[in-house]
Amino acid sequence: MLVGVALLLLVAIALPGGRARAESYIEAPRVTAALQQGHAAEFGVGIRRNLLLAVALYCDAGTMGSPEGFFRVGRVLASAPRPLRNPALANAYLALAARLGHHEAIRLYDSRVASAIIGDECGLYGSSADGTRFDxxxxxxxxxxxxxxxxxxxxxxxxxxxxxxxxxxxxxxxxxxxxxxxxxxxxxxxxxxxxxxxxxxxxxxxxxxxxxxxxxxxxxxxxxxxxxxxxxxxxxxxxxxxxxxxxxxxxxxxxxxxxxxxxxxxxxxxxxxxxxx
Incomplete structure (x- = not known):
């Protein structure tokens, strides 16, 4: 099963124009803004480091059409400390980013871990992040x-x-x-x-x-x-x-x-x- 998922990812990346789509994708200003704000939250630029807020903002970018947003969600979920860390869900978002043409997603995809099914996690992350104060x-x-x-x-x-x-x-x-x-x-x-x-x-x-x-x-x-x-x-x-x-x-x-x-x-x-x- 895991091999099959990995092969699907490789096919998604290898599809004609797949890589070009990711590289030529022009982020809308609101998407770019959400990515920049997620970066600030992830790495503590000007504000206290807040990985939950970073995931929520990256999710927003992804749901507005950004492959990079979903890639960053997967990246954070793959490496964050517990309880935020979720390798199976990370794989799911990396697979989604790959299907949208993000050619780096396959590099982080962990073929040893089964992918979760994506539900309304982005909405839940957003609701949870709202409980924190934004500086x-x-x-x-x-x-x-x-x-x-x-x-x-x-x-x-x-x-x-x-x-x-x-x-x-x-x-x-x-x-x-x-x-x-x-x-x-x-x-x-x-x-x-x-x-x-x-x-x-x-x-x-x-x-x-x-x-x-x-x-x-x-x-x-x-x-x-x-x-x-x-x-x-x-x-x-x-x-x-x-x-x-x-x-x-x-x-x-x-x-x-x-x-x-x-x-x-x-x-x-x-x-x-x-x-x-």
Whole structure:
């Protein structure tokens, strides 16, 4: 049985274009952001090392379409201390990454261990990670000087627009990890990932200028804040899926990406921690 699984993995890697797919895959800004945040949690860059949070963030990247995200889930689960360590589940995620074209996954796949069946582990890891406090200031201190300047710009502008800076920063981190040059496959642009329609709506003429982009995003957040009576869950959901979707479902829409996005934003902002206090 184990030999059969290993052969399937080798076939997946050897399929024409399999390796090329992995190497040519362009991560969307939200995916890249989740991978970068997972790296910070895994290796303690700016924040305390937290492998559970790292797995949750890598899972988010994977479920948004990233082979690298699933590969990193498998890598962490294969080597983490107990109780997080799970070789059988690690194999399952490595196999998934390989099927998606990640050519390094086979190197870590352990043919001596039977693969587990993947269920809703990513959702469980995410829910468990929510119980830990995210050190927003520490995380920002671990970023480049250019990103720290953008974070300061967001803090100052958020106060002017009467938006909690933690919410604004959490959205910027979830959207692009403070990358002013980010462009998504749907043509969302800049640090706060504004689509052209939102740029036009809030007068943003230079989307790759951090100040223009941030001020347009904060004007939008101020509008959402009034529309949804300051409810951070609904504000974050609307920023991701549109206010129409939030109103249509009378709450956070049942879209996996939106639900993950809301969870990430609230975790980064410290919202859940304040609720429990």
């Amino acid at each position: 927003l200031d520490g995380y920002l201190a671990g970023q480049s000087s250019a990103k720290q300047r953008i974070a300061l710009l967001i803090r100052n502008a958020a106060r002017q627009y009467q938006i909690d800076p933690r919410l604004a920063l959490a959205i910027a981190i979830a959207e692009s990890n403070l990358d002013a040059a980010a462009v998504s496959p749907r043509n969302a642009q800049g640090v706060m990932q504004l689509i052209p329609a939102t740029q036009e709506r809030f007068g943003v003429t230079r989307p790759f200028d951090p100040e223009h982009n941030v001020r347009g995003a904060l004007a939008y957040l101020r509008w959402l804040d009034k529309r949804f009576a300051g409810d951070w869950r609904l504000i974050a959901a609307a920023y991701n899926a549109g206010e129409g979707a939030v109103e249509r479902y009378s709450g956070v829409p049942p879209f996996a990406e939106t639900q993950q996005y809301v969870r990430r934003v609230l975790h980064f902002s410290g919202f859940a921690t304040r609720e429990r206090g």
